[in-house]
Amino acid sequence: MIELRYSSGNVISPDVHRIGVLAVGSHLENHGAALPIDTDSKIAAYVALESSLRTGAKFLGVLYAATEYDYVKHGKHLPIGVLVNKELIPTLKNAKNNLNLEAVVLVNAHGGNVPIKDHLNFIEKDSGLKVVFNNKIVEVEGPHAGTGELSIGAVLGIVDEKRLDEHCKFDYYPEVGMVGLSEARIVNKGIENGAKKVSEEGVCVDLKIGEKMLKIAVRDVSNDISDLINKKMIF
Numbered sequence: 001m002i003e004l005r006y007s008s009g010n011v012i013s014p015d016v017h018r019i020g021v022l023a024v025g026s027h028l029e030n031h032g033a034a035l036p037i038d039t040d041s042k043i044a045a046y047v048a049l050e051s052s053l054r055t056g057a058k059f060l061g062v063l064y065a066a067t068e069y070d071y072v073k074h075g076k077h078l079p080i081g082v083l084v085n086k087e088l089i090p091t092l093k094n095a096k097n098n099l100n101l102e103a104v105v106l107v108n109a110h111g112g113n114v115p116i117k118d119h120l121n122f123i124e125k126d127s128g129l130k131v132v133f134n135n136k137i138v139e140v141e142g143p144h145a146g147t148g149e150l151s152i153g154a155v156l157g158i159v160d161e162k163r164l165d166e167h168c169k170f171d172y173y174p175e176v177g178m179v180g181l182s183e184a185r186i187v188n189k190g191i192e193n194g195a196k197k198v199s200e201e202g203v204c205v206d207l208k209i210g211e212k213m214l215k216i217a218v219r220d221v222s223n224d225i226s227d228l229i230n231k232k233m234i235f
Contacts, residue, residue, distance in 0.1 A: 004080045011056025015229050018102040019057040020095050021221065023048040024088075026066035026110040029075030031145040033163040034178040035153050037075070039145075043152055044109035047137055047214065051107065051128070051221035060095050060104070063088060068112030071187045074144075074175035084123060088116070092127040101128035105224050107217075109137045111144070132224050137217040143177040143194035147203045151210030159205065168202050176203070 006014035025041030036042070045062050050059050052059035065087040068077035078087070095101055097198065106129075116123075124131050141148035145167070153159040167176060174180020177198025178191050185192045 009056060012226060013056075013229050016056040016225065017058065018100065019055075019225055019228055020060045020099065020101045020104040021048045021052045021057050021225070022091070022095070022104055022106055024108045024110065024113050024116070025062065026068075026075060026077065026104050026112065027064065028077070028182075029066075029068075029110070029147070030173070030175045032167045032173040033169075034150060034160050034167045035145055038101055039149065039153060039158065040110035041135060042156060042158055044107050047109065047217045047221060048105075048107040050214075050218045051105075051225065054218070054222050055225045057105070057225050058099055058101065060091075062160040063091060066110050066113055067115060069115075069184075069188075071183045072112060072178070073183070074178075074181065077193055079113060080119070083113075084116065084119050084228075089126050092123070092129055092131070096127060096129055100223075101129060102112060103132070103228050105132045105134055105221060105228075107221055108133060108135045111138050112125075114138070114163070125221040130228065132228065134217075134221050134224050136220040137213065140216055143198050145173075145176045145203075146194070147200050147206065148209065148213060150171075150203055150217050152205055152213055153210070154205045155214060156208035161205065163230060164203075164205065168198070170199070213235045 006017050023044035025044035027038040027041050031039045061071045067080045067083040142202050170179045179195045
């Protein structure tokens with residue numbers, strides 16, 4: 001049997017090979033005129049891959065499915081139970097069995113996936129993995145399809161800047177800032193506050209802001225990976 005050289009390459013520890021990084025976003029969700037419908041998945045994939053490159057953890061790709069709160073209607077998503085049992089857990093089991101993993105960091109870039117955190121104990125028990133849910137990019141980017149997400153998208157090259165002028169035509173693109181999503185604004189105070197800000201101030205593209213947010217997110221995920229090793233959370 002071939003002995004694998006886990007200490008080779010630029011890795012923070014040979015033990016990092018027991019940790020996977022899975023991007024969790026949304027592929028089917030409107031993001032106004034200037035951003036694509038798979039914006040969240042592309043952002044999550046970037047942060048997850050960059051973190052794996054910096055640490056040596058295994059990059060597991062992108063989960064295809066996503067969930068969303070019932071009151072947010074701007075895309076196509078699965079109920080949380082279906083996402084967890086039919087998509088996420090089978091993906092984690094497959095990764096564990098093929099790559100000898102002991103832990104996975106979920107890199108989330110879609111606010112509607114936050115309910116996954118409520119199921120982490122069950123996910124860990126069923127998958128046999130330690131699971132960390134990292135939501136940093138969602139926490140820092142601000143309103144949906146707003147300045148934060150546009151700026152991140154511009155850094156990644158996924159913004160159509162020719163369409164920025166129409167991006168805030170809320171009658172056509174009610175999902176921008178969730179300004180036109182009345183039910184969501186009534187139910188969720190955070191969404192309401194963000195919608196007011198976008199409707200009053202508009203949006204812009206700022207590459208410095210986008211770069212800063214991405215750096216914060218990549219650093220936070222990298223720290224989660226380091227903590228799994230240094231705090232001996234998995235061995």
